[in-house]
Amino acid sequence: MAHNPIDPADLTAQLIRCASVTPEEGGALVLLEALLESAGFTCTRVDRGEVSNLFARWGTKGANRSFGFNGHTDVVPVGDEAAWSVPPFGAVEKDGHIWGRGATDMKSAVAAFAAAAIDMVNDAPPDGAIILTITGDEEGDAIDGTTALLDWMHQEGEQMTACLVGEPTCPERMGDMIKIGRRGSLSAWITLTGVQGHSAYPHRALNPLPAMARLVDRLASHELDRGTAHFDASTLAVVTIDTGNPTTNVIPAECRATVNIRFNDAHTSDALIAWMQSELDSVAGEFGVQAGMKVKVSGESFLTPPGALSELVSRAVEAQTGVVPELSTTGGTSDARFVKDHCPVVEFGLVGKTMHQVDERVEVAQIHQLKAIYAQILKDYFA
Numbered sequence: 001m002a003h004n005p006i007d008p009a010d011l012t013a014q015l016i017r018c019a020s021v022t023p024e025e026g027g028a029l030v031l032l033e034a035l036l037e038s039a040g041f042t043c044t045r046v047d048r049g050e051v052s053n054l055f056a057r058w059g060t061k062g063a064n065r066s067f068g069f070n071g072h073t074d075v076v077p078v079g080d081e082a083a084w085s086v087p088p089f090g091a092v093e094k095d096g097h098i099w100g101r102g103a104t105d106m107k108s109a110v111a112a113f114a115a116a117a118i119d120m121v122n123d124a125p126p127d128g129a130i131i132l133t134i135t136g137d138e139e140g141d142a143i144d145g146t147t148a149l150l151d152w153m154h155q156e157g158e159q160m161t162a163c164l165v166g167e168p169t170c171p172e173r174m175g176d177m178i179k180i181g182r183r184g185s186l187s188a189w190i191t192l193t194g195v196q197g198h199s200a201y202p203h204r205a206l207n208p209l210p211a212m213a214r215l216v217d218r219l220a221s222h223e224l225d226r227g228t229a230h231f232d233a234s235t236l237a238v239v240t241i242d243t244g245n246p247t248t249n250v251i252p253a254e255c256r257a258t259v260n261i262r263f264n265d266a267h268t269s270d271a272l273i274a275w276m277q278s279e280l281d282s283v284a285g286e287f288g289v290q291a292g293m294k295v296k297v298s299g300e301s302f303l304t305p306p307g308a309l310s311e312l313v314s315r316a317v318e319a320q321t322g323v324v325p326e327l328s329t330t331g332g333t334s335d336a337r338f339v340k341d342h343c344p345v346v347e348f349g350l351v352g353k354t355m356h357q358v359d360e361r362v363e364v365a366q367i368h369q370l371k372a373i374y375a376q377i378l379k380d381y382f383a
Contacts, residue, residue: 003039008114012107016100070134073102080358086100120379160343163339173351185261185332187295188293189257190280205251208289209243211255211289234262268300
């Protein structure tokens with residue numbers, strides 16, 4: 001069945017008008033489900049908890065070649081609405097841009113890969129499939145989003161053989177970067193407990209602050225590594241130290257600190273946690289304080305080694321932009337950290353300069369360019 005080409009800029013505007021602040025669905029997935037079903041895709045809502053998710057497939061279930069796109073329609077809050085020069089969900093088009101929350105991160109990419117996929121419906125081979133996994137939980141806790149989709153796919157025997165996540169990856173100009181991996185991330189909340197007392201009689205108290213100062217110095221001054229073949233050096237940042245003590249004549253009983261580690265493929269979260277626990281135990285023993293630590297791991301470091309998938313995407317990017325993209329592992333975490341356990345995955349999307357900012361916006365020309373890149377990837381993959 002023939003389909004008229006989908007205008008990705010118009011679809012981007014429609015999606016922006018859906019106020020899908022995480023975890024609200026806002027009508028975005030309803031819109032996409034109706035569009036994809038009308039084009040012949042088999043669609044399934046894979047909602048879990050308070051999160052809405054959409055799975056869409058065109059082609060053969062369990063096909064030998066199934067190219068997947070992953071993205072999200074949830075967005076971060078608008079912040080100070082009075083600071084916006086346009087309505088944040090108005091999708092105003094001016095100065096060659098579409099303005100609104102989610103324009104860059106990442107409703108434009110979802111629109112581009114949905115449009116490219118629909119255009120391919122008549123061309124993909126019989127033993128092939130195009131799969132779209134779209135979540136409403138990437139900007140939130142990411143517990144019931146892409147993980148729910150992948151859990152459901154495993155149960156139902158659905159499989160992607162390769163996947164592209166449409167996050168904004170380009171730092172300066174369209175086409176200049178593809179992500180082939182991401183650093184891992186973990187945060188640790190540390191509490192040291194002593195004995196409260198009068199600051200004039202410190203011998204009657206047990207001050208946890210010197211112990212905390214020693215501990216965070218050990219952690220922050222330790223060289224985790226000097227980088228690996230595809231990653232920069234891992235980093236540890238002390239992001240807060242606090243006692244909640246407003247006085248000058250009281251030694252507090254408790255001191256708290258939080259650290260965040262962004263780590264490369266030289267480490268696992270378990271090894272880093274063990275190292276921090278060892279330092280914590282050492283300082284607690286040295287100063288005689290009680291110590292506790294709570295840790296949250298947001299994701300492990302991963303790498304999709306340069307090869308067939310990154311070359312496929314690179315060729316399409318260069319063909320449509322004239323730019324040879326850098327293969328990078330920089331930046332924070334993304335849902336690629338979940339997809340990598342399912343199939344090889346890379347990330348490519350727009351220039352991300354205004355994501356999460358007031359007056360977030362995207363160049364209309366870039367949206368069309370992104371659809372062309374995604375369409376080229378699909379054609380080359382199924383060629």
